[in-house]
Amino acid sequence: MIKTALVWFKTDLRIEDNETLVKAIAQSEKVIPVYCFDEAHFETSVYGFKKTGSFRAQFLLESLEDLDAKLRTLGSGLRIVMGKPEVEIPKLVQEYKAQKVFAKREVAFEEKQTEKKVQTELFKLRCELDTYSTSTLYHAEDLPFSIKNIPDVFTNFRKKTEKDAEIRPPFTAPKQINSPEIPAIELPTLEDLGVSKTTIDSRAVLAFKGGESEAIQRLQHYFYNTQSLSTYKETRNGMVGADYSSKFSPWLAMGCISARYIYAEVKKYEMQFGANDSTYWLVFELLWRDFFRFMFKKYQTKFFLYEGIKLKKGNSKSLNEKLLSQWVNGTTASDFINANMLELQQTGFMSNRGRQNVASYFCNELNMDWRLGAAYFEEQLIDYDVCSNWGNWAYLAGVGNDPRGHRYFNIEKQATDYDKNKAFRKLWLTE
Structure with a gap:
């Protein structure tokens, strides 16, 4: 048993099914929950877009407020620091004389670099960094193959994993946390983070609000209040309204809810209302999320290269400022693309169907470096997740995991198939 430990929260802002928190409580007499606003997350990337735009920044602030409130009911609270984690976390270790830092394990390149830097600094203080895959x-350890041997084709990965691996049960939320007194939470403003405030357009599919409480409420609504889960497979390609899909992605991306918690709820739901293709399909989509995360473990930096993991030429490497601006601002030659891009710009969200179309349009019709599109999504998306975003963009650019190579969407056909009465276009293109 160690005396004092820090729990460094990152994109795991929850109490339910949080192994990092559970293990810290079990192994330490006192626990100090911490969140560090990493200044690197608010910089402008090499592509000219901010790494975090206003929608996600606002969602993050709401999520932290909710996490702090939940921790306080358990006798703890959340310490907030700002700066470089490799500077700020060791400072707190010294302040509290902590022997260990518990944190979520990272897989993507920049996040791994930060983790290593923190570990190096903690080592100088004779403090350990313990990480958990959450x-x-x-769980990576339960996969029927080693990371380096994971199949590059999703279907092969899915079939073998479903057949030979088990999903672990979620961890139960702690009942109490023994912490020293933690001062009242002081969150930075959007201005402090260098982000301008924007309000979500009233046409948004959902008024997304950050936090575990909101995530669980959304699950209750989608599963039990409306039983929308039972028709998910038929409606998931929708584009207008709150319930054509689960909309769990922003909370999953911020870690306000875990994939395992959702899975356990799907199983409960199936006991009550019956299992069908739709209840399975939600789990199938969670598997895609796993797949990209494991691909990042396997390929590391390659997903950020122009040639992707295929190491072959994709679309052009060019940058045409005018075309980029038309795409971003929804003033291209395609009304279907424009409606989707306006929705993204004004709400931070876009349907899965929309994302595939605007990415295909960017790569094939505009023929620009796909990484510019991925970087713009990184700034705008309220549900940005490094692995899913860059993995999906590489896939559509033909330099990722697509077994068919270059995937091309016929935008007009897609518009007719998925917005045949133009309800979506009318919503976003009518002033």
Whole structure:
């Protein structure tokens, strides 16, 4: 048993099914929950877009407020610091004389670099960094293959994983946390983070609000209040309204809810209302999320290269400022693309169907470096997740995991198939 430990929260802002928190409580007499606003997350990337735009920044602030409130009911609270984690976390270790820092394990390149830097600084203070894999549905250790041998084709990965691996049960939320007195939470403003405030357009599919409480409320609504889960497979390609899909992605991305918690609820739901293709399909989509995360473990930096993991030429490497601006601002030659891009710009969200179309349009019709599109999504998306975003963009650019190589969407056909009465276009293109 160690005397004092820090729990460094990152994109795991929850109490339910949080192994990092559970293990810290079990192994330490006192626990100090911490969140560090990493200044690197608010910089402008090499592509000219901010790494975090206003929608996600606002969602993050709401999530932290909710986490702090939940921790306080358990006798703790959340310490907030700002700066570089490799500077701020060791400072707190010294302040509290902590022997260990518990944190979520990272897989993407920049996040791994930060983790290593923190570990190096903690080592100088004779403090350990313990990390836990808390983001996926299947635990990496339970996969029927080593990371380097994971199939690059999703279907092969899915079939073998479903057949030979088990999903672990979620961890129960702690009943109490023994912490020293933690001062009242003081969150930075959007201005402090260098982000301008924007309000979500009233046409948004959902008024997304951050936090575990909101995530669980959304699950209750989608599963039990409306039983929308039973028709998910038929409606998931929708584009207008709150319930054509689960909309769990922003909370999953911020870790306000875990994939395993959702899975356990799907199983409960199936006991009550019956299992069908739709209840399975939600789990299938969670598996896609796992797949990209494991691909990042396997390929590391390659998903950020122009050639992707295929190491072959994709679309053009060019940058045409005018075309980029038309795409971003929804003034291209395609009304379907424009409606989707306006929705993204004004709400931070876009349907899965929309994302595939605007990415295909960017890569194929505009023929620009796909990474510019991925970087713009990184700034705008309220549900940005590094692995899913860059993995999906590489896939559509033909340099990722798509077994068919170059995937091309016929935008007009897609518009007719998925917005045949133009309800979506009318919503976003009518002033």
